[in-house]
Amino acid sequence: MTTIEATTTHLIVSDAAAASAWYQRAFDAHELNRVTLPDGRLIHVEVHIGPVALMLADEFPEHGALGPQGDAVLTNVFYLHTDDVDALWQRAIDAGATATRPLTDVFWGEREGQLRDIPRSRVLKDDVIADIAVHAPTTLEKLKHLRSLPKGFERSRWGEAIVAAVARGLERDPKTLPRPARMPQSANGLASVELLKVLLRMISERHHVAAKVIATVDDLERIAGDDHADVAALSGWRRELFGEKALALKHGKLALAIEKGKVAAVERG
Numbered sequence: 584m585t586t587i588e589a590t591t592t593h594l595i596v597s598d599a600a601a602a603s604a605w606y607q608r609a610f611d612a613h614e615l616n617r618v619t620l621p622d623g624r625l626i627h628v629e630v631h632i633g634p635v636a637l638m639l640a641d642e643f644p645e646h647g648a649l650g651p652q653g654d655a656v657l658t659n660v661f662y663l664h665t666d667d668v669d670a671l672w673q674r675a676i677d678a679g680a681t682a683t684r685p686l687t688d689v690f691w692g693e694r695e696g697q698l699r700d701i702p703r704s705r706v707l708k709d710d711v712i713a714d715i716a717v718h719a720p721t722t723l724e725k726l727k728h729l730r731s732l733p734k735g736f737e738r739s740r741w742g743e744a745i746v747a748a749v750a751r752g753l754e755r756d757p758k759t760l761p762r763p764a765r766m767p768q769s770a771n772g773l774a775s776v777e778l779l780k781v782l783l784r785m786i787s788e789r790h791h792v793a794a795k796v797i798a799t800v801d802d803l804e805r806i807a808g809d810d811h812a813d814v815a816a817l818s819g820w821r822r823e824l825f826g827e828k829a830l831a832l833k834h835g836k837l838a839l840a841i842e843k844g845k846v847a848a849v850e851r852g
Contacts, residue, residue: 592661593638596650599625602639605700606630609678610663610671612637624733632663645735668694675700710820713796719749775807776800779829781839785846786825797825807833 596602599617606612610632618627628639642649665671672686675698686696711731720726726746727737736742780803787794798806798816805812806829817826828848831837838849 591636591638593640594650595640595642595648597642599628599639599641602700603628603630605678606632606637609675609680609700611674622733633665635663642733643735644733644739647738649739668696672696672698710796714793715745715749717793717795719753720746721749721753722746775833776803778832778839779803779807781846782829782832782848783825785839785848786828790824792824797821798829803829806830 594602603612603614603617607614607630612630612632615629615631616627617625617629620626624641624643626640626643630637630639640648663671668686676682680698680700682696683699684697686694689695711729714729714731715726718725718729720729723737723742723746726732726742780800783794783798783803786792787797798814798821802812802814802816805814806816806826810830810833811817815821816829828837831850832839832848836851838851840847840849
């Protein structure tokens with residue numbers, strides 16, 4: 584049951600779900616409810632630490648609602664009274680908190696210390712970074728049209744920083760950029776890469792995801808030569824979407840065929 588007081592602290596953080604989970608681990612908090620918007624962001628997470636109600640929400644840059652940016656500035660301090668401060672202190676440390684002032688006996692008769700909780704600075708997911716790298720937006724207007732970024736992100740201070748970083752990257756002399764070592768390919772290996780390219784294009788079109796976000800040509804070359812290649816296409820959602828099928832195609836467990844004018848994947852027995 585929700586028990587909201589007349590005045591309740593409401594915190595905006597970069598990941599409200601992660602913050603709620605951390606408060607539960609560190610301070611034995613209890614999450615009572617949450618409200619999720621259609622785009623997946625949390626607009627309301629009610630967490631109780633003892634008798635204290637705390638409201639958490641994800642960032643909404645389109646409304647100017649951003650959480651603390653990095654660790655340089657201390658924006659909020661909460662005091663939590665407990666009967667066993669040493670035990671609770673150690674629990675928070677074990678959960679990842681950083682001691683900014685050690686526990687000491689203070690002159691007003693209590694034992695007190697100060698912790699910094701988990702970082703709240705913004706983290707962009709790897710598919711967003713790949714999207715930025717592929718499209719290289721040089722203006723805030725171009726950044727605005729990247730579908731992987733949340734609406735209004737370009738109006739945050741991070742928007743200008745990303746555009747500036749892209750500009751610096753484009754100014755680099757391509758000859759000075761490091762080039763990854765390419766594995767030597769046999770004639771058959773080159774044919775395998777071409778088949779993997781066809782599979783990648785098929786999956787890209789079917790799921791409406793840019794092919795370069797799923798895998799690069801270098802990824803395909805390395806997959807062709809090594810089932811355990813350390814590439815993004817063989818981990819996480821990319822492996823589920825493409826990597827497993829790529830390995831199956833490579834080992835003859837999957838075939839490509841043309842059905843009704845379109846490329847299709849056919850499992851082989």
